[in-house]
Amino acid sequence: MTRTLTCIICPRGCTLQAEINGDSVSVSGNACKRGEEYGRSECLHPVRTVTAVIRVENRPDCALSVKTAQPIAKEHIFDLMAVLRGMTVKAPVAIGEVICDNIYGTQVIATGSVE
Amino acid sequence: MKNHDIVIIGGGPAGMAAAVAAFDSGVRDVVIIDREDNLGGVLKQCIHNGFGLHKLGKELTGPEYAHVYAQQVRERGIKVYSGTTVTRITSDKIVTATNTDGILKIQAKAVVLAMGCRERSRGALNISGTRPAGVYSAGTAQKLINCDGYMVGKRVVILGSGDIGLIMARRMTLQGAKVEAVCEILPYSGGLTRNIVQCLEDYGIPLHLSTTVAEIHGSERLEGVTVAQVDQNRAPIESTRRYIPCDTLLLSCGLIPENELTLNAGIELDKVTGGAVVDQFRQTSIDGIFACGNVLQVHDLVDHVSDEAECAGASAAKYVLGNPSECGRITTCAGEGVRYVLPQRVLLSGEQVSLYLRVREPQTGVKLVVKSGERIIKTFPRLKAAPGEMEKLDIPMSLLSDADKTLTVSMEVQ
Numbered sequence A: 001m002t003r004t005l006t007c008i009i010c011p012r013g014c015t016l017q018a019e020i021n022g023d024s025v026s027v028s029g030n031a032c033k034r035g036e037e038y039g040r041s042e043c044l045h046p047v048r049t050v051t052a053v054i055r056v057e058n059r060p061d062c063a064l065s066v067k068t069a070q071p072i073a074k075e076h077i078f079d080l081m082a083v084l085r086g087m088t089v090k091a092p093v094a095i096g097e098v099i100c101d102n103i104y105g106t107q108v109i110a111t112g113s114v115e
Numbered sequence B: 001m002k003n004h005d006i007v008i009i010g011g012g013p014a015g016m017a018a019a020v021a022a023f024d025s026g027v028r029d030v031v032i033i034d035r036e037d038n039l040g041g042v043l044k045q046c047i048h049n050g051f052g053l054h055k056l057g058k059e060l061t062g063p064e065y066a067h068v069y070a071q072q073v074r075e076r077g078i079k080v081y082s083g084t085t086v087t088r089i090t091s092d093k094i095v096t097a098t099n100t101d102g103i104l105k106i107q108a109k110a111v112v113l114a115m116g117c118r119e120r121s122r123g124a125l126n127i128s129g130t131r132p133a134g135v136y137s138a139g140t141a142q143k144l145i146n147c148d149g150y151m152v153g154k155r156v157v158i159l160g161s162g163d164i165g166l167i168m169a170r171r172m173t174l175q176g177a178k179v180e181a182v183c184e185i186l187p188y189s190g191g192l193t194r195n196i197v198q199c200l201e202d203y204g205i206p207l208h209l210s211t212t213v214a215e216i217h218g219s220e221r222l223e224g225v226t227v228a229q230v231d232q233n234r235a236p237i238e239s240t241r242r243y244i245p246c247d248t249l250l251l252s253c254g255l256i257p258e259n260e261l262t263l264n265a266g267i268e269l270d271k272v273t274g275g276a277v278v279d280q281f282r283q284t285s286i287d288g289i290f291a292c293g294n295v296l297q298v299h300d301l302v303d304h305v306s307d308e309a310e311c312a313g314a315s316a317a318k319y320v321l322g323n324p325s326e327c328g329r330i331t332t333c334a335g336e337g338v339r340y341v342l343p344q345r346v347l348l349s350g351e352q353v354s355l356y357l358r359v360r361e362p363q364t365g366v367k368l369v370v371k372s373g374e375r376i377i378k379t380f381p382r383l384k385a386a387p388g389e390m391e392k393l394d395i396p397m398s399l400l401s402d403a404d405k406t407l408t409v410s411m412e413v414q
């Protein structure tokens, strides 16, 4: 099976052709190596980095921005968002702090600071 | 009146990078004036990732990218007047600003304009209908959700498919809203293809091209919008009108460089970019006043903003340290298929010059041709070109030594 994809790794957005044979995928159209990895992963087990905001208990009118340290499986995105929506943190929080240690195989870390 | 060597107006990505570059070029007395309480500008609300690949070699979110530069500003001890709004700049570089302490006047040796841009508002779009709550510019909604922690609605229509509109379609979906549609009045999206893929296609959000919002309904809160396809003149086609119930309409219909201060100082503006007319060192029509970032031309990538700001900051430092060199100058102009070219002036100095431009319409298999009169200076083939992706053409100065007064850049189909 052949799939046409747009590489989302960098703004260049190369159009990729992915030839899928069971577990092996051969990718063409990529201008760099990362496109090949993306094409393979997108056909076998698509993943995305998720970014979100979390409520800050002791700071009204203020949200903490976070991201997954690693991309997570696409099918878990909404489950992760549901968990994050129900979570709160307590300020102060510094950028880079781990907010959640192991969720869907990754850490969730703060991408901003709240004093 | 205070005195500072270089005053930078704006503490966003452009202002921070300009300040750091000016400092590193040897001027110690550099200050930033920022109307917000924290450095970072719009990056603070851009919590998605994709920033810094080109400039920092890693993929960061907006707040993280801002943090890198804010650290550099701090490490150098560059003074930041935060919560301070500049109200006036004069041609002799007196900067007036206000904050809660009162009025501040600074005599600068050089000024760098880095005020960024604004979103086009509903008022500028002429959408008919009522004026209910629930109509936001996409950036305002982004700030409310990402910085202030408020959700703005549950059922959403987005008008405009530029990058902010696309990013907000995903954000709203992830935060639990249903995005009914993204409408784009043009026959193509102005956003990056990667954003159409990862923000719309990933979540099954429909993109309707050549479609606009023809009417807004609702008295207290928005109840729905009427969308319609448009003809070649962008006028809604009656027979295609259809109603979409929604409680929120986000407008992502273009960004306008914020140049009130520039205009007041008597600096020449470019009608197409909405920013100042500059040379390749980002100096405006007034000596010692420089401009960079979205106040000069609206960029697609913050990495390019940082590059441009470093150029402006370093040029401002050079101006202050004073080694003026007399050299010839030529002007650039946009030819067939090209919307604008920046810089508008090229000084015949340095090793090479980079011309930035946007094409008028998406095309595949084209070449961008730089000409002096009828003579071709250099040709740049492109597999595809689109208005949403700024082009950069590097031209060795040696090719320009006997160029005419004007360089024209046009797009030709190969």
Ligand code: SF4
Binding pocket: A007, A008, A009, A010, A011, A012, A013, A014, A029, A030, A031, A032, A033, A034, A035, A036, A038
């Ligand atoms: S293949 Fe490489 S250059 Fe092309 S979009 Fe992907 S990361 Fe960017």
